[in-house]
Amino acid sequence: MAHEIPELKVENLVVEYVTEDAVVHAVNDVSFEVPKGSTMGLVGETGAGKTTTALSIMKLLPDPPAKLVSGKIEFAGEDIVPYSEKQMDALRGSTVSMVFQDPMTSLNPVLTVGDQIAEVIRRHQRVSKLEARTKAKEMLELVGISGDRAGEYPHQFSGGMKQRVIIAIALACNPKILIADEPTTALDVTIQAQVLSMMRDIKQKFDTAMILITHDLGVVADICDTVAIMYAGRIIEYGKIEEIFDDFKHPYTEGLFGSLPNLQKRHEKLKPIKGLMPDPSDLPTGCYFHPRCKYATAECAKRQPKKTYLSDTHYVECLAYEEGTGVKIEGGDIK
Amino acid sequence: MHRYILKRLVQLIPVILGVVLIIFLIMDLTxxxxxxxxxxxxxxxxxxxxxxxxxxxxxxxxxxxxxxxxxxxxxSLGTSYRSSRPVIDELLARFPATMQLASASIIFALVISVPIGIVSALKQNSLFDTVGMVAALLGIAMPAFWLGLILIISFSLKLDWLPSSGSGSFKHLILPAVANGVSCAANIARITRSSMLEIIRQDYIRTAKSKGIGKMKVVLKHAMGNCWIPVITVAGLQFGTMLGGTVIIENVFAWNGVGDFLLKSISAKDTPCVLGGIVMFTVVFSVVNLLVDIVYAFIDPRIKAQYQ
Structure with a gap:
């Protein structure tokens, strides 16, 4: 197969929040592709720019203060960055949908859940009110809620059920691209598992290209095909799930895996990554991770690493893998 | 819901008894x-x-x-010392005029203030917002009687478009309703703006935007649906107060309402009329508040759930 046009392609995306006192560099030159039917995990700490990336794809950045400075966002080869609000509204909810982070606050408290699902159907499909309502009930059934509850209000549902309703809204018009922003973070573990398996089923059924934003590596392992590790607004390592989980290269990725509790050695202390994420309005020079990196050398503070491809699908942004930088990783867990 | 309404009506009894006692004491001490x-x-x-x-x-x-x-x-609320007619008849004869004025004022206030509040919030810190909020501040600061006099001078004396006093026709209603409604509108505009500012930053507004339904619908359906509670609260309080008779406005425009009647009864020390007027005001104010609380239930299903 020749190079197929991916469902979603983000190229050199740069997003800043411009305030009176500072410019916050939220997303710094991010590129990735998500083909049809595949899922990319976007992993990183709070403040790494994951949600900003997602909102850019929806073109729902709060403007002001957010500014999409440069880059391309292509839906099936079509760049949507120059699109007007009206053109975007035709895509939002039908071609591209988003499942938001907090189910408790993401539904309108004064409208019935049935109305909230039917609304998006009425917007994008030529159906009568009655048909939209029937379809809304079907969507509820699809996410495992009885269709009879369509007339109820969000406060009558539990957190997990609200998240299912939000997923039902996002999927109501069979979007080609689905962005799930920490869909399970606000839910307890058993409900998490249910929601995740439901999302996996639906993804397979509709062949949706999906971005799953999370900081839970377990969730990533469960449903993603590729993983992008984000740090301070950059994707510092990217690869297929096996490449990242079995053969991670970046010291930050190592830190992420190192900070997971080990079930076999329960007495072992957790190994946190020392320090905090840099202030995005005052990013360090060179590699953004060098102040926290245990392998950092003087060179790391001077030169910003480029993408180094370790295979067709796996790249890392770290000077240790670039030719002739003299930076070496020694004595760590990195193979 | 019925139980709730009944409970609220029963709660009205001690309120009325207390109010009567306080007025009795005050009238006795003066x-x-x-x-x-x-x-x-x-x-x-x-x-x-x-x-x-x-x-x-x-x-x-x-x-x-x-x-x-x-x-x-x-x-029975007693008989007036001055006219020897039953107080209740005196009040009922004047209440419709007050009701008419209060309704016209609140409708005027809502019609101009809610759109101003919404647009100010959506275009926060714009010229419209600044001008709108300064105007609202002026509206609150301006004494109603002064505004009334200005309106009479401009529209009755100078332009001769509208009658300066009396009641009866729609034309008579315009000036007092505007004079009365301006400060009310200013209050409502400010509260609409501030609650709108809070609501448009809510997650569910972002969800609504992500459906592609367009900005108008997001604002009018999703944001306004959540904005009514504070607006109705303020409007209800203002309406209740106005139903007690807007003493000064009724006086300025020679509007034969409850407020004007109450003022005259106080100066004549016509105790039964004063008492009766205040009892009526208490009842009306409480009923308006109850109505506001009932309206809440229709706006917000979460409140309705609490009433059951």
Whole structure:
């Protein structure tokens, strides 16, 4: 197969929040592709720019203060960055949908859940009110809620059920691209598992290209095909799930895996990554991770690493893998 | 819901009894003998004594209070000292005029203030927002009687478009309703703006935007649906207050309403009319508040759930 046009392609995306006192560099030159039917995990700490990336794809950045400075966002080869609000509204909810982070606050408290699902159907499909309502009930059934509850209000549902309703809204018009922003973070573990398996089923059924934003590596392992590790607004390592989980290269990725509790050695202390994420309005020079990196050398503070491809699908942004930088990783867990 | 309404109506009883007691005490403490005020300085001692006896003014305060309460239970608010007509008739004759003025004022206020509040919030810190909010501040700061006089001077005396006083036609209603409604509108505009500012940053607004339904629908359906509670609260309070008679506006425009009547009764020390007026005001104000609370239930299903 020749190079197929991916469902979603983000190229050199740069997003800043411009305030009176500072410019916050939220997303710094991010590129990735998500083909049809595949899922990319976007992993990183709070403040790494994951949600900003997602909102850019929806073109729902709060403007002001957010500014999409440069880059391309292509839906099936079509760049949507120059699109007007009206053109975007035709895509939002039908071609591209988003499942938001907090189910408790993401539904309108004064409208019935049935109305909230039917609304998006009425917007994008030529159906009568009655048909939209029937379809809304079907969507509820699809996410495992009885269709009879369509007339109820969000406060009558539990957190997990609200998240299912939000997923039902996002999927109501069979979007080609689905962005799930920490869909399970606000839910307890058993409900998490249910929601995740439901999302996996639906993804397979509709062949949706999906971005799953999370900081839970377990969730990533469960449903993603590729993983992008984000740090301070950059994707510092990217690869297929096996490449990242079995053969991670970046010291930050190592830190992420190192900070997971080990079930076999329960007495072992957790190994946190020392320090905090840099202030995005005052990013360090060179590699953004060098102040926290245990392998950092003087060179790391001077030169910003480029993408180094370790295979067709796996790249890392770290000077240790670039030719002739003299930076070496020694004595760590990195193979 | 029915139980809730019933409960609220029952709660009204102690409120009314308390209000009557307080007014009784205040009227008793203020100087001036009602008999002397009603009959005039030329009246003989005998006539005054007879009046006092006839009206039961010689009885001690607790007796008078209890007598008033029992009369009230029988549906009587006493008779006016001045006109010798039942107080209830005097009030009911004037209430429709007050009701008309209050309704016109609140409708005027809502119609201009809610759109201003919404647009100010959506275009926060724009020229419209700044001008709108300065105007709102002026509207609150401006005394209603002064505005009334300005309106009379401009629209009645200078332009001769509208009558300066009296009631009856729609034309008579315009100036007092505007004079009365401006400060109310200013209040509502400010509250609409601030609650709108909060609501448009809510997650569910982002969800609504992500459906591609367009900005108008996001604002009018999703944001406004959540914005009504504070707006109705303020509007309800203002409406309740206005139903008690907007004393000064009624006076300025010679509007024959409850407020004007109450003012005249106070200066004549016509105790039964003052009491009756205030009892009516208490009841009306409480009922308006109850109505506002009931309206809440229709706006917000979460509140409705609490009433059950």
């Amino acid at each position: 100087p001036g003998d009602p008999a002397r005020m009603v009959l005039g300085n030329m009246a003989s001692e005998e006539a005054i004594a007879a009046f006092r006896e006839e009206q039961g003014l010689n009885d001690p305060l607790p007796i008078r209070y209890l007598r008033y309460v029992f009369d009230m239970l029988r549906g």
